Amino acid sequence: MGKKHIFYAGPSLLPQPVYEEAAGAIRDFAGTSVSVLSTSHRTSLWSDMMDETRSLWRELLGIPQEYEVLFTAGGASMEFLRVPMNLLEHKAGYLDTGVWAGNALREAAGIGNAFAVASSADRRYSYIPHGFEIPADLDYLHITTNNTVFGTEIRTDPDCPVPLVADMSSDMLTRPVDVSKYILIYGGAQKNVGTAGVNFVIVRRDVLGHVSRHIPTLLDYRLYIDALSMPNTPPVFPIFVMNRTLHWIKSNGGVAEMNRRNVLKAQALYDEIERNSLFRATADPRDRSIMNVHFDMAPGRENLLEEFVSFAEGADIVGIRGHRISGGLRASLYNACTLEDVEALTECMRTFEFKHKR
């Protein structure tokens, strides 16, 4: 079996040492001769694992003291519900930049007064709205920093006149983040931070406890603070995988180095898309994502899409088909993806162009 170049949007590629450490811990967790899958979360060994994972988060992002790092379950989609439950009293604004942003808004609108402050739906979410008005009386503004499906990204932490909440599911730990610009940041782990089954939530303590509704137990962030993210059995294996992924990021130079590598990888792929007569990039250049590169066949060459996907599979390139909603092509260049993987894809695009020269 040849080495596969994996470009899935999620669950996605993880660093090779993480697979090995995860496999090892299934057989023997930290020299105990007991599998990590069979170790009680009430052991000191496990609470040390939780503590260390929280410290790694703090260290990698420089998280200020007044913030808590929480681990929850239910996927990022569950935070779409927890966020308004905990923070929405009067009204909340959402920036509608794609599929996930829209889902987050729909969930909040079921809880209270939530609406879109701006949207890029008019051009199939191919850009990020700029210069829109933000009502001064919002409880919070919700943004989705990386639009995983259509491939746009907000790559700088905005100065926002109202409290800011961000879904960073698909670009967390891929660049330095100024946490102090946000009151709450969340995401699922399965893009850059580990595997499916656990979410990260970074929240400023003083923003909680100000809503008048009853919050069901497992939706209340205060319970996760009090119980050190173990109000019930935590997703132990996904947390272990997250721990090893954070270690890998740290030993590879941290988030600044991740950013440097990610920019280079994305540049190499966008350059080839622009050079190659068979392809076109779909997002506005100033807003395009360095995580999920969205592209399509050039006008007049649409009929080559299926052939290209099979041709790429023949070159051990997997996962480049676009999301079922967006169509086209998408290559996800998360932290664990290497420049070598990207070069395998660009070379395949060049060969395909040569084959279809006319």
Ligand SMILES: *Cc1c(COP(=O)(O)O)cnc(C)c1O
């Ligand atoms: C993948 C993704 C989600 C959804 O995550 P689930 O864990 O499947 O609920 C939400 N937001 C963004 C930005 C994503 O990329």
